[in-house]
Amino acid sequence: MAVVPRYLEANGLDATPVMIEKLGHLENDEKAEKIIDVLKVILEEECDHVYKGDVWFKYACDVKGLGYEVYFDIIDVYYPGSFPRKKELNIQARQDAGFSCSELKRMNTQAQCKQEP
Numbered sequence: 001m002a003v004v005p006r007y008l009e010a011n012g013l014d015a016t017p018v019m020i021e022k023l024g025h026l027e028n029d030e031k032a033e034k035i036i037d038v039l040k041v042i043l044e045e046e047c048d049h050v051y052k053g054d055v056w057f058k059y060a061c062d063v064k065g066l067g068y069e070v071y072f073d074i075i076d077v078y079y080p081g082s083f084p085r086k087k088e089l090n091i092q093a094r095q096d097a098g099f100s101c102s103e104l105k106r107m108n109t110q111a112q113c114k115q116e117p
């Protein structure tokens, strides 16, 4: 739950808008427009996948009595050195999917997000 939805799939939330923007530079390209439409659906659905993984990740943490920050320990085992990084995050999509602002700032110190109350 930490690695697949909250890391790998969440990375897709960051990458897909970049692909959409790059393809958007191709003017009058019917194939690019179709791909953009598909990528928009994938992005919307991916947000839901990450959200579901987030719910189950937090449930498992609660059951085990672990703080949610264990996420960073798990990711450091499988993808060492992943955070912090300079790559831009899709803040809105990640927050919609359950990531907290403090997590996002730990992932990218430049993340512009609203701190939760």
Ligand SMILES: [Fe+2]
Pocket: 009, 045, 046, 049
């Ligand atoms: Fe997915």
